[in-house]
Amino acid sequence: LKKSRDSAEITLCVLQVALRIRPLSDAEQEEAATIVAHRVDDQMVVLMDPMEDPDDILRANRSREKTYMFDVAFDYTANQEEVYRATTKELIEGLISGYNATVFAYGPTGCGKTYTMLGTDKEPGIYVRTLNDLFRAIEETSDDMLYSVSMSYLEIYNEMIRDLLNPSSGFLDLREDSKGVIQVAGITEVSTINAREIMELLMKGNKQRTQEPTAANQTSSRSHAVLQVAVKQQSRCRDVLQEVRFARLFMIDLAGSERAAQTQNRGQRLKEGAHINRSLLALGNCINALSDKNGNKYVNYRDSKLTRLLKDSLGGNSRTVMIAHISPASLAFEESRNTLTYADRAKSIRTRVKKNLINVSYHIAQYTNIISDLRCEIQRLKKKIADQAGRQANSDKADIRHVQAEVQAHSSQQSRAEMDQLREQLLDAFRQQMEIRKTLMDLENSNMEIQIDTSKHLLTITDWEQERSRRRRKWRAERRKESMNKDESEKDSDSPESPPDSMETQEVILARENLATLAAEQKKICKQKALLEHRFLELRERARRLEELLPRRVSSDEQREVLGLLCKVHELEIENAEMQSHALLKDNVIRQKNFVVQRFEQHRHLCDEIIQQQKQFIDDHSLLVPPHLQELYDIYMREITLFSLLCFLFLGDRDNNRVFKSSPHARQMKNSVVMTPPPIHINGQGNREVRTRNRHCGSSFVAFSSVWTKQICPFAPTERQQILKGVQNIAVKAARRRSKALEVDALRLHPPPSPLEPKKQKSSLSLSEAPPRSVAIRRGRQPSPELRHATSDDNLSSSTGEGPGLHGTWTRPRNRQLTTKNQTPRELDFEARRRKRRSRSFEVTGQAVSTLHLLYCIAVMLIVIILYYGQDYRNRPYSAAAYKPSIGNVLKVGILPPTKVRAPHTIQQIGKPSY
Numbered sequence: 001l002k003k004s005r006d007s008a009e010i011t012l013c014v015l016q017v018a019l020r021i022r023p024l025s026d027a028e029q030e031e032a033a034t035i036v037a038h039r040v041d042d043q044m045v046v047l048m049d050p051m052e053d054p055d056d057i058l059r060a061n062r063s064r065e066k067t068y069m070f071d072v073a074f075d076y077t078a079n080q081e082e083v084y085r086a087t088t089k090e091l092i093e094g095l096i097s098g099y100n101a102t103v104f105a106y107g108p109t110g111c112g113k114t115y116t117m118l119g120t121d122k123e124p125g126i127y128v129r130t131l132n133d134l135f136r137a138i139e140e141t142s143d144d145m146l147y148s149v150s151m152s153y154l155e156i157y158n159e160m161i162r163d164l165l166n167p168s169s170g171f172l173d174l175r176e177d178s179k180g181v182i183q184v185a186g187i188t189e190v191s192t193i194n195a196r197e198i199m200e201l202l203m204k205g206n207k208q209r210t211q212e213p214t215a216a217n218q219t220s221s222r223s224h225a226v227l228q229v230a231v232k233q234q235s236r237c238r239d240v241l242q243e244v245r246f247a248r249l250f251m252i253d254l255a256g257s258e259r260a261a262q263t264q265n266r267g268q269r270l271k272e273g274a275h276i277n278r279s280l281l282a283l284g285n286c287i288n289a290l291s292d293k294n295g296n297k298y299v300n301y302r303d304s305k306l307t308r309l310l311k312d313s314l315g316g317n318s319r320t321v322m323i324a325h326i327s328p329a330s331l332a333f334e335e336s337r338n339t340l341t342y343a344d345r346a347k348s349i350r351t352r353v354k355k356n357l358i359n360v361s362y363h364i365a366q367y368t369n370i371i372s373d374l375r376c377e378i379q380r381l382k383k384k385i386a387d388q389a390g391r392q393a394n395s396d397k398a399d400i401r402h403v404q405a406e407v408q409a410h411s412s413q414q415s416r417a418e419m420d421q422l423r424e425q426l427l428d429a430f431r432q433q434m435e436i437r438k439t440l441m442d443l444e445n446s447n448m449e450i451q452i453d454t455s456k457h458l459l460t461i462t463d464w465e466q467e468r469s470r471r472r473r474k475w476r477a478e479r480r481k482e483s484m485n486k487d488e489s490e491k492d493s494d495s496p497e498s499p500p501d502s503m504e505t506q507e508v509i510l511a512r513e514n515l516a517t518l519a520a521e522q523k524k525i526c527k528q529k530a531l532l533e534h535r536f537l538e539l540r541e542r543a544r545r546l547e548e549l550l551p552r553r554v555s556s557d558e559q560r561e562v563l564g565l566l567c568k569v570h571e572l573e574i575e576n577a578e579m580q581s582h583a584l585l586k587d588n589v590i591r592q593k594n595f596v597v598q599r600f601e602q603h604r605h606l607c608d609e610i611i612q613q614q615k616q617f618i619d620d621h622s623l624l625v626p627p628h629l630q631e632l633y634d635i636y637m638r639e640i641t642l643f644s645l646l647c648f649l650f651l652g653d654r655d656n657n658r659v660f661k662s663s664p665h666a667r668q669m670k671n672s673v674v675m676t677p678p679p680i681h682i683n684g685q686g687n688r689e690v691r692t693r694n695r696h697c698g699s700s701f702v703a704f705s706s707v708w709t710k711q712i713c714p715f716a717p718t719e720r721q722q723i724l725k726g727v728q729n730i731a732v733k734a735a736r737r738r739s740k741a742l743e744v745d746a747l748r749l750h751p752p753p754s755p756l757e758p759k760k761q762k763s764s765l766s767l768s769e770a771p772p773r774s775v776a777i778r779r780g781r782q783p784s785p786e787l788r789h790a791t792s793d794d795n796l797s798s799s800t801g802e803g804p805g806l807h808g809t810w811t812r813p814r815n816r817q818l819t820t821k822n823q824t825p826r827e828l829d830f831e832a833r834r835r836k837r838r839s840r841s842f843e844v845t846g847q848a849v850s851t852l853h854l855l856y857c858i859a860v861m862l863i864v865i866i867l868y869y870g871q872d873y874r875n876r877p878y879s880a881a882a883y884k885p886s887i888g889n890v891l892k893v894g895i896l897p898p899t900k901v902r903a904p905h906t907i908q909q910i911g912k913p914s915y
């Protein structure tokens with residue numbers, strides 16, 4: 001899908017349009033039809049007018065041959081797999097991440113819609129392939145995620161909805177739920193994640209579909225068939241904030257548009273055709289309105305059941321693919337042209353796709369209630385245990401024989417079984433109570449969402465009413481003014497008696513409709529809540545009764561055990577509730593902070609934008625700038641450059657260099673909804689880019705770095721990479737010098753052994769022999785990959801310039817180890833010492849990679865600060881071109897001895913950037 005704009009939650013997607021030209025049918029061949037629709041390449045299709053006379057020079061300029069471009073085009077050579085891969089496969093990943101999707105086949109009758117969607121046994125179509133891949137994807141991630149998939153299959157026949165999985169259920173109605181999502185009331189939903197099972201259901205359903213032979217198609221579908229797959233996804237980790245994702249996939253095989261003359265339909269077929277055409281006309285009208293460039297045409301989805309059902313797929317929350325079908329035959333030229341025109345228009349439809357997160361925002365207050373409830377219960381149980389103990393002590397004193405008899409009786413097999421049963425019942429009652437509590441919490445949350453939505457709609461209405469009364473007041477004031485200016489007779493003749501009542505806007509009408517739906521929804525929820533509360537009280541009562549049975553059925557020890565167990569279960573549940581409540585609290589704090597940071601970033605981005613545009617304006621018009629302003633601008637540029645360089649060096653390009661796959665938990669946390677502040681508008685356009693970057697980078701710091709590196713950074717990406725490598729080499733160079741210095745120390749400590757003293761040499765060697773690398777590794781803490789790389793010979797050589805050069809691949813010929821054989825014993829000694837130190841360094845750094853990293857970062861920071869502040873740049877002549885730092889210069893800094901470190905001229909001149 002073409003992703004045009006991205007925001008933290010909403011993505012604007014363009015409807016993807018594919019075109020499939022089927023092969024010439026036998027009937028068309030018999031009628032000697034010529035081929036007029038050609039696929040030119042992957043995207044281009046040409047339709048030639050069969051009536052056009054190539055020899056007619058006069059009309060040569062008015063050719064009706066037309067070229068169309070689509071996202072993808074197929075002709076008779078394309079097989080089912082190719083069509084599926086290019087159109088639908090991509091939607092599956094989105095579907096299991098919570099994005100709605102729709103695929104629909106469109107086109108005239110007999111052009112291959114059913115063939116593409118359903119296919120044949122040998123060449124299955126999109127339905128089967130999609131479901132197979134969906135279940136495969138679910139299986140792959142089922143370790144971390146819990147899925148539930150349900151499927152429904154319906155047809156819209158003569159503007160009536162029929163359940164194809166349960167045709168006896170009669171005609172069904174469409175309903176809009178509180179969130180504006182269209183639902184089919186009473187449709188059969190089959191829950192399964194078995195592709196074969198679903199295929200069987202599909203085949204069964206398809207047999208129920210209204211299909212009749214017509215003159216245009218022997219197996220003409222007389223209805224629109226809609227296969228709906230709903231996927232609900234939830235993390236298996238229950239201790240984190242539970243996020244439920246829900247997405248729907250519609251796969252629609254539309255009935256074909258037809259011309260009565262072509263189909264030669266009569267009676268029922270003609271009536272069907274009229275209905276089909278009417279709903280397709282409604283679809284066409286919606287496509288026209290939605291593709292309107294100004295975007296201000298009213299989209300009438302209510303004209304047909306089909307468009308109502310497709311409301312979300314066309315203009316709402318769905319990634320949508322339209323597969324248009326045409327025949328290549330000259331006989332079908334008109335139909336093909338109409339289809340191509342509609343398909344071409346549909347290309348510009350944009351849908352606002354958003355991830356469907358049902359964020360189970362368990363309210364902390366609700367948890368507190370549950371916790372205090374459970375605590376009361378524990379108190380009660382504990383009291384009961386204590387009472388029991390007291391009673392037992394009394395009875396011990398009273399009648400020892402009775403106790404003996406009781407013990408005997410209760411130690412029997414039957415008594416144990418009874419106790420087990422009782423315990424199970426008690427635990428079960430408790431479990432059910434907890435389930436009900438959670439469901440009640442969910443209902444409470446839904447209720448709250450409804451209340452929020454209700455207030456939004458009420459606000460819309462109130463705004464409108466206020467506006468209306470304002471207009472009325474204005475009208476009355478004008479009237480009064482007029483009456484003061486004019487004389488009585490004039491006033492009576494000109495002005496209307498009452499204020500013109502302004503009509504309700506579409507938005508207000510919609511708000512009123514939504515309010516009605518919300519009220520109905522709320523009523524339903526209240527009813528459900530009342531039922532659940534009643535059930536809860538019943539369960540509690542049952543548990544009490546079971547507890548009362550305890551003294552009669554079991555011995556006091558066992559009874560105490562059961563009560564103790566119940567206490568334990570309650571305590572565990574409290575812990576669980578507390579954990580969830582804490583998670584919520586923390587998440588909430590993070591969200592609030594993120595919100596503030598994002599707002600700040602948007603503000604900062606806006607400031608940057610203003611500064612850049614003003615600077616551009618000043619430069620373009622060669623305006624004089626007061627020196628103090630120029631100075632401020634210089635400081636601003638220095639700040640931003642330094643800060644972003646540091647961001648870049650410290651944080652790197654995380655998205656591209658990710659080595660480890662993020663855990664499901666991390667993924668979940670990353671994807672969790674973060675409150676997003678409304679965008680700051682620049683020239684009327686929402687500044688979504690900042691939010692997009694925030695989401696991708698996952699941190700405000702990185703986001704800012706990203707903004708800078710993408711928009712302001714004067715380096716090209718390759719240059720940035722090289723600078724980064726260069727700076728790494730500075731650290732490597734430092735390591736090398738340190739190592740050299742150590743060698744000199746070693747030289748001073750151990751004078752070179754004379755060749756006449758082989759013993760000494762040997763002992764020296766053995767003493768300083770570095771442990772083999774494997775030993776270091778075996779001791780634990782293997783060095784990080786970067787570290788190994790940083791300290792490798794290859795790297796050292798490249799940093800010292802012994803390698804092929806700075807702009808080369810920065811590797812060094814692997815000949816250092818080979819020279820070992822030719823080394824003198826003294827060299828060997830040094831080498832051994834060096835290795836030993838390095839291996840020690842491995843151990844140390846293995847333990848504290850972060851420390852080294854910190855030191856490295858500090859070193860880099862210092863270098864950068866020296867580069868920018870350490871020089872008398874103000875005294876140097878200004879050169880705009882010299883502003884752009886060259887990689888060579890940056891790297892040169894790294895290979896100069898510390899005393900000679902001088903910022904290259906090119907970097908210091910940041911007074912006036914060259915862009």
Ligand SMILES: Nc1ncnc2c1ncn2[C@@H]1O[C@H](COP(=O)(O)OP(=O)(O)OP(=O)(O)O)[C@@H](O)[C@H]1O
Pocket residue numbers: 021022023025076107108109110111112113114115116217219220221222254255256257325
């Ligand atoms: N790409 C194709 N390759 C081979 N045969 C095809 C192809 N497309 C369609 N056909 C054949 O063309 C005939 C009509 O196709 P199909 O029934 O799928 O059309 P339709 O558009 O669904 O028609 P209707 O709208 O009337 O239901 C069928 O026999 C089908 O097998």
